[in-house]
Amino acid sequence: MEMLRPDTSVDAHALACILYILRVGVTDQMTEPTQRGFLVFLGKQLESSDVTPSMKIAALRTLSYTLKTLGEVPLEFKELFDSTIVAAVSHSSQLVRIEAALALRVLAEVDPTCVGGLISYVVTTLSASRDNVSFEKGSNLKIELDSLNGQTTVLAALVSISPKLPLGYPARCLSTALRQTVVVL
Numbered sequence: 001m002e003m004l005r006p007d008t009s010v011d012a013h014a015l016a017c018i019l020y021i022l023r024v025g026v027t028d029q030m031t032e033p034t035q036r037g038f039l040v041f042l043g044k045q046l047e048s049s050d051v052t053p054s055m056k057i058a059a060l061r062t063l064s065y066t067l068k069t070l071g072e073v074p075l076e077f078k079e080l081f082d083s084t085i086v087a088a089v090s091h092s093s094q095l096v097r098i099e100a101a102l103a104l105r106v107l108a109e110v111d112p113t114c115v116g117g118l119i120s121y122v123v124t125t126l127s128a129s130r131d132n133v134s135f136e137k138g139s140n141l142k143i144e145l146d147s148l149n150g151q152t153t154v155l156a157a158l159v160s161i162s163p164k165l166p167l168g169y170p171a172r173c174l175s176t177a178l179r180q181t182v183v184v185l
Helices: 012-029 032-047 053-070 083-086 095-110 112-135 141-158 169-184
Strands: none
Touching: 012 032, 012 053, 032 053, 032 083, 053 083, 053 095, 083 095, 095 112, 095 141, 112 141
């Protein structure tokens, strides 16, 4: 992933090469315990302050693939969850926000018990972001709009997987989410 560091813009070709290497050359060659440790490593990469958007995208995509491969969310990774994927939802880069939303979608597919909590979190944050946007001006407005965009992207990703979930998710959560989205629009 260090190959992605020199350039702050997202180079699709370099990113595709890195993702292929991480998937085929690294993740697929690991045993299950090693993949668990690799998830924690990726989480720590996402926490780092000197990570470029391309590196975050590569880490989030690899994290999603590793979660799908494992078929469960390791306990060690759950401790890093808020400071990694959830933090990436409000990133200034739209591509990072989209990748974070897709990672949360994979997380919900792998661990369906977290869907209700994720939707509640997104609805609460969406409401707070909506309120903040109405008061902010200047550069803070851009930050709040990025956060608002990230929350709505996550909400869309979570709603899109409902047919795949064994029990779906509570209807109350969906109606609340739709109500908040309508208010934002």
